[in-house]
Amino acid sequence: MSDAILVDCCNVNTRFGAHHVLKDVSLTIRPGETVGLVGESGSGKTTLGRAILGIGPVSAGEILYEGTNIAGVAPRDRRGNAAAIQAVFQDPYSSLNPSMTVEDILIEPIVARGLASASEASAKVNTLLDQVALPADAAQRYPREFSGGQRQRVAIARALALSPRLIVCDEPVSALDLSTQARVLDLFIDIQQATGVAYLFVSHDLTVVRHISHRVAVMRNGEIVEFDECDQVTANPSHDYTKRLLLAAPVADPARQAERRAAFRALAGEH
Amino acid sequence: MTDHETSLSNVRPVQRDNLALAVLSNPLGLVASVLLAVVFLTAIFAPLIAPHSPTTLQIFKINAAPGDGYLLGGDGSGRDVLSRLIYGSRSTLAGAAIAVVVAGLLGIAAGLVAGYYGGRRDIVLSWVSDGLMALPALIVLLAFYQTLGSSIYLSMVVFGIMLSPSFFRLTRNLVNGVKNELYIDAARVSGLSDLRIIIRHVLLVIRAPIVIQTSIVAGIAIVIQAGLEFLGLGDPGTPTWGGMLQNAFSNMYVAPLAILWPGFAISITVASFVLLANAIRDRLQQGDRVKPGQIPPPEVAAVPVRAEALPEDVLLDVRDLKVAYPAKAGWKDVVSGVSLTLRRGEVLGLVGESGSGKTQTAFAILGLLSEGGRIIAGSILFDGKDIAGLPEAEKHKLRGKRIAYVPQEPMSNLDPAFRIGYQLVEPMVTVLGISKAEARRRALDLLARVGLPDPERTFRSYPHQISGGMAQRVLIAGAISCNPDLLIADEPTTALDVTVQAEVLDLLRDLQSEFEMSVILVTHNFGVVADMCDRVAVMKDGAIVETRDVTDLFASPEHSYTRMLLGSVLDDSKTRTYVQPSVAEVPA
Numbered sequence: 005m006s007d008a009i010l011v012d013c014c015n016v017n018t019r020f021g022a023h024h025v026l027k028d029v030s031l032t033i034r035p036g037e038t039v040g041l042v043g044e045s046g047s048g049k050t051t052l053g054r055a056i057l058g059i060g061p062v063s064a065g066e067i068l069y070e071g072t073n074i075a076g077v078a079p080r081d082r083r084g085n086a087a088a089i090q091a092v093f094q095d096p097y098s099s100l101n102p103s104m105t106v107e108d109i110l111i112e113p114i115v116a117r118g119l120a121s122a123s124e125a126s127a128k129v130n131t132l133l134d135q136v137a138l139p140a141d142a143a144q145r146y147p148r149e150f151s152g153g154q155r156q157r158v159a160i161a162r163a164l165a166l167s168p169r170l171i172v173c174d175e176p177v178s179a180l181d182l183s184t185q186a187r188v189l190d191l192f193i194d195i196q197q198a199t200g201v202a203y204l205f206v207s208h209d210l211t212v213v214r215h216i217s218h219r220v221a222v223m224r225n226g227e228i229v230e231f232d233e234c235d236q237v238t239a240n241p242s243h244d245y246t247k248r249l250l251l252a253a254p255v256a257d258p259a260r261q262a263e264r265r266a267a268f269r270a271l272a273g274e275h
Numbered sequence: 276m277t278d279h280e281t282s283l284s285n286v287r288p289v290q291r292d293n294l295a296l297a298v299l300s301n302p303l304g305l306v307a308s309v310l311l312a313v314v315f316l317t318a319i320f321a322p323l324i325a326p327h328s329p330t331t332l333q334i335f336k337i338n339a340a341p342g343d344g345y346l347l348g349g350d351g352s353g354r355d356v357l358s359r360l361i362y363g364s365r366s367t368l369a370g371a372a373i374a375v376v377v378a379g380l381l382g383i384a385a386g387l388v389a390g391y392y393g394g395r396r397d398i399v400l401s402w403v404s405d406g407l408m409a410l411p412a413l414i415v416l417l418a419f420y421q422t423l424g425s426s427i428y429l430s431m432v433v434f435g436i437m438l439s440p441s442f443f444r445l446t447r448n449l450v451n452g453v454k455n456e457l458y459i460d461a462a463r464v465s466g467l468s469d470l471r472i473i474i475r476h477v478l479l480v481i482r483a484p485i486v487i488q489t490s491i492v493a494g495i496a497i498v499i500q501a502g503l504e505f506l507g508l509g510d511p512g513t514p515t516w517g518g519m520l521q522n523a524f525s526n527m528y529v530a531p532l533a534i535l536w537p538g539f540a541i542s543i544t545v546a547s548f549v550l551l552a553n554a555i556r557d558r559l560q561q562g563d564r565v566k567p568g569q570i571p572p573p574e575v576a577a578v579p580v581r582a583e584a585l586p587e588d589v590l591l592d593v594r595d596l597k598v599a600y601p602a603k604a605g606w607k608d609v610v611s612g613v614s615l616t617l618r619r620g621e622v623l624g625l626v627g628e629s630g631s632g633k634t635q636t637a638f639a640i641l642g643l644l645s646e647g648g649r650i651i652a653g654s655i656l657f658d659g660k661d662i663a664g665l666p667e668a669e670k671h672k673l674r675g676k677r678i679a680y681v682p683q684e685p686m687s688n689l690d691p692a693f694r695i696g697y698q699l700v701e702p703m704v705t706v707l708g709i710s711k712a713e714a715r716r717r718a719l720d721l722l723a724r725v726g727l728p729d730p731e732r733t734f735r736s737y738p739h740q741i742s743g744g745m746a747q748r749v750l751i752a753g754a755i756s757c758n759p760d761l762l763i764a765d766e767p768t769t770a771l772d773v774t775v776q777a778e779v780l781d782l783l784r785d786l787q788s789e790f791e792m793s794v795i796l797v798t799h800n801f802g803v804v805a806d807m808c809d810r811v812a813v814m815k816d817g818a819i820v821e822t823r824d825v826t827d828l829f830a831s832p833e834h835s836y837t838r839m840l841l842g843s844v845l846d847d848s849k850t851r852t853y854v855q856p857s858v859a860e861v862p863a
Contacts, residue, residue, distance in 0.1 A: 254802030
């Protein structure tokens with residue numbers, strides 16, 4: 005097995021005033037890999053994602069992308085493949101500009117990077133829509149005409165426009181209905197297999213993370229408490245906090261859930 | 276199973292109607308637009324329309340009555356009033372345009388910068404704006420007139436600067452409203468420059484209120500300009516409406532009619548600008564919503580009030596419940612024929628995806644439908660009494676006392692202006708009729724009962740001082756404070772972290788058995804259903820597709836929709852194996 009590493013976060017620290025939001029966070033992402041980043045609200049998982057994207061501050065530490073430090077470098081100042089790091093956000097309603105058509109939304113990154121003129125970029129729109137299984141006539145419509153799942157597909161198509169090698173996904177399915185969520189997750193997996201893109205998949209939901217990740221990092225209070233193979237973390241966690249997190253999520257099986265509830269109470273009782 | 280996700284057959288056709296057309300379809304908007312068009316055309320074609328030169332004097336027509344060649348009479352110097360009125364529209368519109376353009380350019384640009392960047396730029400620009408607003412506009416204009424001379428246009432430039440804070444404040448507030456939208460982050464990630472983001476993603480989105488403001492400012496500019504001219508400022512050689520007003524005023528006892536014409540011209544033009552602004556605003560605010568009363572009331576099926584005897588252990592019995600909201604094409608059902616039964620001490624799960632009608636069903640039972648919503652058919656028997664058609668006052672008595680509610684968003688259901696204690700004590704005093712001291716004692720007991728570590732401190736806290744999980748415990752304490760028979764919980768743990776969710780579910784379960792409450796738990800999460808419920812009703816498109824005991828539902832779901840939903844629950848036994856992509860796949 006090769007040691008190729010796409011992103012290497014070394015002791016990343018972020019402070020907002022007196023708040024120490026990220027404390028010496030270290031994490032690696034290999035090419036074509038999904039790293040799940042799990043934590044509760046306020047754990048710092050979104051802050052780490054934003055730091056990698058270049059839209060959030062880094063107070064100390066390095067984020068190496070293919071060996072180049074990109075910590076604190078704004079997206080428009082990034083060069084080469086680092087310029088193509090993309091994002092899919094949680095809320096499909098606020099992540100698309102309501103006054104732009106889908107086509108305008110999709111060609112904007114291409115035109116902004118000077119990769120093609122607007123008319124050349126338009127030719128790519130059909131391919132992008134096809135990649136996320138939306139019909140070509142979606143191009144001339146406005147975001148408000150789509151359902152939540154369809155909007156998230158548009159957001160994924162926008163992320164794919166620059167042929168990125170890394171997409172930071174911040175809770176991309178948590179606003180979606182159950183059946184939609186499963187289909188959008190499968191789309192993420194299909195796209196990864198077809199293009200070899202890597203994901204940093206930020207979520208509060210361990211079952212979602214288990215479904216899509218190769219490796220999983222668990223964050224709490226700005227620190228990574230556990231980072232290992234997916235099966236290890238989501239089935240046999242070593243850290244107490246991960247165990248709590250795992251047992252807290254109710255499963256859709258009354259008998260098993262009763263057992264888990266008892267185990268969760270027992271674990272809570274120990275502390 | 277058809278894939279709704281990837282076909283556009285279910286896409287809502289949105290009217291992409293033109294704003295201009297929509298405004299013209301409004302009678303006020305149409306009248307205002309026509310009048311403004313007349314004024315503009317008059318200004319442009321003044322030399323062709325005007326019967327006389329505005330400066331020609333006819334000595335025998337001084338203060339002449341209308342008629343005899345001068346359609347609206349002559350002014351104090353024997354000039355044709357109509358011709359001067361027509362030419363006057365030119366300077367009026369030009370002056371207003373100058374003021375609006377100056378005010379708009381300065382105010383909008385500064386507002387965009389202050390709103391988007393915030394920080395020091397915002398502080399400095401806000402100071403400048405506040406300073407300008409503190410200056411009395413008319414006095415400043417008079418002072419400038421002294422130094423700069425008699426050009427009314429120069430005065431309007433100065434007035435434009437004085438008006439710019441109105442654009443600044445509006446723009447800045449609008450930008451603050453949209454700058455944290457995720458599409459702005461997405462644009463930054465895409466590598467757009469700040470200027471491009473500000474123009475494409477900020478200005479384009481907030482343009483409508485600015486257009487409205489422009490129309491109003493144009494009206495103000497015309498009034499002020501006329502006022503200045505009336506005071507005698509401005510070039511006496513140019514015919515202006517304000518100047519005509521002054522001329523007519525000084526001859527008021529000789530030719531009282533003359534003051535009407537410039538007065539009409541000013542009023543009609545200003546009123547048109549303001550009405551146009553209102554028409555645009557109405558159109559934008561209206562959206563696709565339908566006001567109650569805009570469509571005829573629904574046909575309420577004449578259901579006789581049910582009073583049949585139900586088995587003793589049935590607390591709630593809902594039959595054929597229909598709930599509808601007004602829509603463009605008439606009343607639209609969101610709940611269409613729901614029947615369910617809840618026994619005493621039972622926990623019923625109401626589960627479905629968004630838009631399935633599960634929350635509307637719960638709200639109909641609570642009597643808390645959103646504005647416009649109506650129960651159009653069916654009955655809700657609560658403890659043997661039909662509560663579907665009860666007047667609001669009667670429903671109000673039931674809510675909080677016998678039927679309690681726990682909402683999804685704990686924070687938005689607490690009033691930030693009042694301490695937690697007050698918000699718990701007040702309802703108890705009103706509903707139970709107990710003394711303040713007694714209510715306070717009970718509130719503290721309840722806060723301890725719902726597992727808050729320091730009840731005294733929580734009692735004294737404001738909502739912003741506690742976490743979301745604590746806020747939900749406070750609301751649960753409030754809900755059980757009056758010993759309800761029925762608790763309706765609408766996604767009570769959806770907004771909470773997963774470990775907090777487990778604790779809150781534990782609490783709800785304990786309280787349910789302790790108080791022997793019946794519970795309706797509205798949720799989309801089958802894990803929560805498995806954790807809490809005795810029976811489950813699965814909803815789709817406003818109807819219940821199946822109601823089962825919880826064990827049976829998970830063991831052998833009958834309806835294909837239930838099977839599809841359960842099949843979507845992620846429960847992977849195997850995880851993915853990492854394979855490094857071959858180098859050839861990676862684009863150069």
